Amino acid sequence: MSDPRTRAVVAQVLVVVGVAAAVSAVAVQAVINLRARGIASGFGFLGRAAGFEIAPGPLEFTSRDTYARALLVGLHNTLRVSLLGIVLATLLGTAVGVARLSNVWMASAIARGYVEAMRNTPLLLQLLFWYSLSQALPAPREALNPLPGVFLCFRGLFLPALRGRAGYPWVALERPVLAGFGFHGGTSISPEFAALLVGLTTCTAAFIGEIVRGGILAVDKGQGEAAAALGLSRSRILRLVVLPQALPVIIPPATSQLLNLVKNSSLAVAIGYADLISITNTTLNQTGQAIEAIALAMAAYLVVSASLSLALNAYNAAVLRRGGSRA
């Protein structure tokens, strides 16, 4: 035992055996309990009919479709709101970060107030707030009509859409028309989707804004001064000189914020948007297959997180290479 190498081997064996023992004890207990409750484990439930409805979206779904299809629709909804959120949060976040450092006192003060408000309240609270706000909108009959063909009411935002009609070679602009308790035709954005998108975007943008601000501050002051001496305008200095050099500092922490956005889209469950977690929750309540359903959801999130972080790391590497060749 005095030999450090022997000790290392013994320590590792002990740790691995300890962890394995704990995990298998839990697993054995779970199997006993599942048998007692008559729940068959395994992924057989995926092929059965789900029997619940999902709010209409880009993917077709009826209650006769399978659980597998339902989970796929959930994953699709998660990805849809996350990807849109990533694009919008990046744009808004950059604007906030630049505004924070603006020479214009009023702009930086507004940006600062915005950032503090977003960062010091829970995201879930913000989502519930946006959703409450959407539900405080007028009823479809008194819908706000800011532009021709655009209607805003507590059932969502209704917009005109381009539609091809059978027998006609051209596409026509189809306007939503009031019908019954809502609107028909055109395209629409549900209040759940809108609240989730607005909440995720505005909250993540505040964090990204602070990262952008930090990145810009990390760029040597002389760079901006040199560019100004060359006669570049303020916006071109920012766009061509400062931001490119700030990118290597910005990308790694911004990556983790964007990953947070994807994970935070799971808060959809609180406002009734049919994301992966909501559907998983419904599925496990109906089938009792808690372990399988949660394992599937976790695996899906791990794959999405890993792909996104690989993509952004590749972008980071590209930025660094570009910076390296220029230096």
Added chain:
Amino acid sequence: MTAGARPVAWIRRAPMFRDRTNAIASVVLGAAIAYAGVGFVRWGIVHAVWSLPEDAGSETCRAVRGEGACWAVVAERLRFILFGTYPFAEQWRPAAACVLFVALYAASSVRRWCNWRLLALWTLLPSAAVTLLRGGLPGMPVVPSEFWGGLPLTFLLSTVGFAVAFPLAIALALGRRSPLPAVKALCIAYIEVVRGVPLATFLFMAAVMFPLFVPEGRTIDKVLRAQAALVMVIAAYVAEVVRGGLQAVPRGQYEAAASLGLTYWPSTLLVVLPQALRVSIPALVNTFIAFFKDTSLVTVIGLFDLLGAARAVIVDAKWVGFGIEVYLFVAAVYFAFCYGVSRYSQHLERVLQPDAVIDQGSAVFNGRGRGDASHRHTGRQQVVRRSARPA
């Protein structure tokens, strides 16, 4: 010369009228803000309904909907929002528990006490708060945990979660840097899996899977299950913060300890860890704020923390549709707490900066020279950034 010259000079020195761009922007943006502000004051103060007579319905409030706020909902349901379904006559106990938690945070900011005393406080005060909530002492009837709710539950879940997760996090962080490959692999796998999935999955796991893990006939209560899930998640995030601190300790410190003949555990516990934790303090405070806010997610598994109680208020038929007022009130409570703590964390960051700690041996802190504010808020991003940055 004239009396009027003074205010003009003052105005010209004010930041919003420094130059022409600023003056124009101030007028334009100021007008927009004033417009929004007037609208808010009209809605929130002038046309607002502040209280309703006893046993009255919410018709008065519904009559002014869209024009005025209904703060009466907050006034009438205040005790429910703050303390949830805790028995009304016993509500001095959750109130006292809140005082204990706030006292704990205040005591933690006294730098003179930043030693074993802090450890004792973080053990004693949360235990005392739990005892107050649970009861069982003479004069305090037992209140089962399904009646706990509101602000004390938020404090409880985040504080106890952090306190229990902290030692686990240190073990995980040391394990991740361990020379033993099996230990290292296990720690990396745990940390990365937990950080890769949403907190909500862990809470659902706690709600529906944990009961499967205990022998039939026994139950774990709901608050404890949520607490366990939070501990598992907080440990992974705090482990990354501690790892950042460990990486900031210069190699010379390890080497100096080794040359004194210290083996792994003495050198880690006596030399490396104290320095690593010291530099991690601001990031730890930020992680605490992040989880104080994220504790609100327990509402999705049916616990009535501060936000959950607020949600429950507007389920009541009388108050359906008054979410904005309730949420604004709860947002103000969260904001007051989180803003206060985050200002304190920024202060700490300045105090603990490399140049400021000459008396502690500035060499220790050389790894942390930085001047930006990008990672002020979440420890998570700070650490990811440090480890993701190419060498």
